Amino acid sequence: EVKLVESGGGLVQPGRSLKLSCAASGFSFNDYWMGWVRQAPGKGLEWIGEINQDSSTINYTPSLKDKFTISRDNAQNTLYLQMSKLGSEDTAIYYCARASYYDGTYYFPGVMDAWGQGASVTVSS
């Protein structure tokens, strides 16, 4: 069973940093792109970014590129999201997702076919 479990969320003061982790199991982690998506309270989904299998390519949504850093440790089957200079606008549930899909015939980059349950981050003094 494919499983993604986020951790590291919580209450953080404005201007501080926080690092989320996503532990993957049930699949060959180093064969897949991975990504992060967030959802502010009552709002829609926002794509944060993605990282390829060997960390040689990392893409971000431009507005978050200077604040957020995506990384991975294939030996530990873990994806990370380092967040800095946090503000109230960063209050959200943060989801990690498997971000590439192979249907047996074709490869579909960017398709998020497995998601974690989400980590809640609240930025407040």
Add this chain to the structure above:
Amino acid sequence: DIVLTQSPALAVSLGQRATISCRASESVRSSMHWYQQKSGQQPKLLIYGASNLASGVPARFSGSGSGTDFTFTIDPVEADDIATYYCQQSRNDPNTFGAGTKLELK
């Protein structure tokens, strides 16, 4: 960035057909995917590559379109389908999501 436009809400009756549209600000070819999100849950992939049904998803869900105009259909709608549906494009970076369409019962 590519902007994806969805209608905010759609009211349907059980057993009827629900059709949700997603329009892209520029062509994404067939790199359009659809997700279902129920209240308090993580999103779930339903359709990938515009028209391909994800594994384990019932055949009453379907998708069509290419370029800039896409359609997602549920036929027939069941009570368990009440959720918000998002389109997502992965043609260009950054990938983007539509704002979501909330499916409601009439």
